[in-house]
Amino acid sequence: MNRRAVLGLAAGALVLPALRQASAQSFDHPVRLVVPFAPGGTSDIIARLLAPDLTRAFGQNVVVENRTGAGGNIGADVVAKSAPDGHTLLIIDVSTLATAPSLYTRLPFDLKRDLAPVTMLIYAPYILAVHPSLPVQNAAELVAYAKANPQRVNVGHAGIGVGNHLTGLLVAQHWGADLTQVPYRGGAAALTAVAAGEAQVIINGATATAPFCKQGTLRAIAVTGPARLADFPDVPTFTELGWPAADSGTWQGVLTQGGTPAPMVNRLSDALRAAMAVPATATRIAALGAVNRAEGPDSFRTWLDNEIEVWARVVRANNIKLD
Structure with missing residues (x-):
């Protein structure tokens, strides 16, 4: 067996225990992974890449569900109004999500109250x-x-x-x-x-x-x-x-219902970060031109709060309103 194969097996051996921490006892029915855009986009690609490992981690099927419309807000609202039990997740370009509070005066959900950041995934x-x-x-x-x-x-x-x-x-x-x-x-x-x-x-x-x-x-x-x-x-x-917005891009992250208990949010975060570290997945993500940015809920929330402020300034400067 060559050295690369040995290293891959070793990395996999380290990842599997972390995946198993999200035990089957914590999940008693299928988990919905809501993609608020049509199939084929970045969120959908990453969701379908992670779903098999998450299914093994949770001991329940992880079903990718495309709920499109309103710039991602329809899918986000589905998750915001779901049961706070960790069984409904939203995977989205979170920079796009961060624009919603400044673009819409009548959002059906409150981003900071009704959605809980679980983990950032990638930057592309x-x-x-x-x-x-x-x-x-x-x-x-x-x-x-x-x-x-x-x-x-x-x-x-x-x-x-x-x-x-x-x-x-x-x-x-x-x-x-x-x-x-x-x-x-x-x-x-x-x-x-x-x-x-x-x-x-x-x-x-x-x-x-x-x-x-x-x-x-x-x-x-x-x-x-x-x-x-x-x-x-x-x-x-x-x-x-010399163009503006040089650091813009698609920042894919996962959120769940805002009332979900912190231990469940942390368990979801651990499982997602472990799935991102599976060697085959990590290789695929790199091949897609993306960078693994998996991180915990607290740092993700700090990042999201900052993005809300940054894009609010852009929206105000361009006088953009969608309602």
């Missing part, structure tokens, strides 16, 4: 990509084309007020370009639309977008995050280009 940078029919090869050409063709460049995004929509607004303002923002029911739908040429530009999570760029269906122009992506070494970062 955004890729800004274009349909190959757009006559641009790089960032400078894209900016020049957008400025020369006001309202003729359609930007597909996952829904009004979500993270990639707000990032697109900031970038367009920085360019001094008048782009047409086109909302879809989630990132997967936006990707499909741009790949078909229905819209020409997309800013979306690398986990879901990179395969389209590798296939040549889309052309990668720029990426967010601290460094260029290994799979796209010639594609510059927003920071290199």
Whole structure:
């Protein structure tokens, strides 16, 4: 047996006891993992990747359930109004969730009261990509084309007020370009639309977008995050280009009903972080262009509170209201 295989087995041996801490006695019926977007997006990809290990950890089936609409708020409300027993979980781009309190004056749930952070999962940078029919090869050409063709460049995004929509607004303002923002029911739908040429530009999570760029269906122009992506070494970062929102991206996390007892929240967090550490899962996450950011409930809550404040400033500056 080679050294890599031995190390993989050793890592797996360390992870399995942690997974078993979420014992079957704690879960007496199937666990719902609610994805508030359509299948094929980043949240859905990660949910389906983790579900088998969580099923083994909980001793109950973990069922991925797509509940779409309202920029993720319909799915979030399902979890907010669920029983506080740890059997209903929400996996979502939490930056998108963090925009909800400032975008909606009549949300059906209170984010801080009705949803309890369990753990952050991953960070995946955004890729800004274009349909190959757009006559641009790089960032400078894209900016020049957008400025020369006001309202003729359609930007597909996952829904009004979500993270990639707000990032697109900031970038367009920085360019001094008048782009047409086109909302879809989630990132997967936006990707499909741009790949078909229905819209020409997309800013979306690398986990879901990179395969389209590798296939040549889309052309990668720029990426967010601290460094260029290994799979796209010639594609510059927003920071290199001097663009705003350079640290934006999709931050996937898991929350549960706000009244769930702390011991159950901690047990869920332990199981999720252990599942993220399973060697095959960790390798798959890295291959998707994502970074493991699994952490406990307290640090996740601190991060989420900060994001709520950060995006509230962006929403106010752009005078965006959805009700």
